[in-house]
Amino acid sequence: MDSLSPTPRTTIGRGRNRAVEDRAILHAFLEDALLAHLGVVARDHPVVLPTAFGVDLEGPDASGSLYLHGSVAAGWLAKALERDVCVTITELDGLVAGRSAFHHSMNYRSAVVIGRARLVDDAGEREQALAAVVDHMIPGRWATLRPSTRKELAATAVLAVPLAEASMKQRSGGPVDEPEDIAAGVWGGHIPLLRNAGLPVGDEDSQGPVPSDVAARAADLAC
């Protein structure tokens, strides 16, 4: 088993029972999740921003690369390159109704990646990275699109964050309650949360059928 948490700062402290130690589970989770939160350090405070992401396990980072992109004019970009960043990717899977306030909880899967972001400047890796981000959102989409223009590429910054320092936690199921509360016959359980997608919506300029990659993604996310 290729294991996680190789450094003190990604070794899980509290809640070790919820730690995931198999890199294959991290990779499957990253493939499934849709949204990342990027944390950077500004002068004296953190800034956390939501962002799309892509993953390439065959990239130049030995452990695989998490790819983020943004405008070259984005305020967070310089900050992301000055110091290490933290990228946290979470999917919320349920609300846990314990028999006491204390044992209320949430079911989730969450990966925390800490590392030095690398500005990707190699043209080939940039293209791979942008394809990873687009195909992460809608698998197969990149191959259906026209090539990016030089102007578009010049306006886009691509960052790689190595997956070397990563940890993952997950929680599922019902509450872990006090024996007295269980003995008292109080109800305890959870509400499962699921992602769902509606049918694709073409904009007012769209003609013809929904592309098959878009239709397949919507069907895949529907529940």
Place this chain on the structure above:
Amino acid sequence: MDSLSPTPRTTIGRGRNRAVEDRAILHAFLEDALLAHLGVVARDHPVVLPTAFGVDLEGPDASGSLYLHGSVAAGWLAKALERDVCVTITELDGLVAGRSAFHHSMNYRSAVVIGRARLVDDAGEREQALAAVVDHMIPGRWATLRPSTRKELAATAVLAVPLAEASMKQRSGGPVDEPEDIAAGVWGGHIPLLRNAGLPVGDEDSQGPVPSDVAARAADLAC
């Protein structure tokens, strides 16, 4: 209109067209959203962790308080009190399939709150805060639960983050594409994403019917 973004660090730079400037919209969004990401600064890097949260607009902070809680033994707690924190709350509403890679995007609502966290030590405010967190998850639940024990309260740290410095962005609808790509007849649109909930699941020790607050919350989140 009680407006947002009163300080430079929460004034939105890029994407001003997506900025929300009405505090009432922020408040409605915070009520709807389920998950926060807390960013703190460790020695030389940020750490971003998923967490539940509650909101109290009548709390001691003039702008309202965002409440977070955790174990008094949690590693992030001391870090959250040493420097300002950033709490970002995001709901992902859709995947935007542009006519080019460059114009792919995501539909979302996201609030960023930066401020100094305050350790809540007043017994009354602690109770209000914990009720806000539990009722945020399942409205009405706090009133159905036994009182917290002294041991439970002693094990729980409660943080208040003032809503004074907050910004919010949102994006909805289809892509904003290049005229040439539209003229070429390429399809562009979006996949709406929705939250969904399954029926509540009682654990193996549960007897009797699902409590009405839990059933109502599951029904409310179902689509």
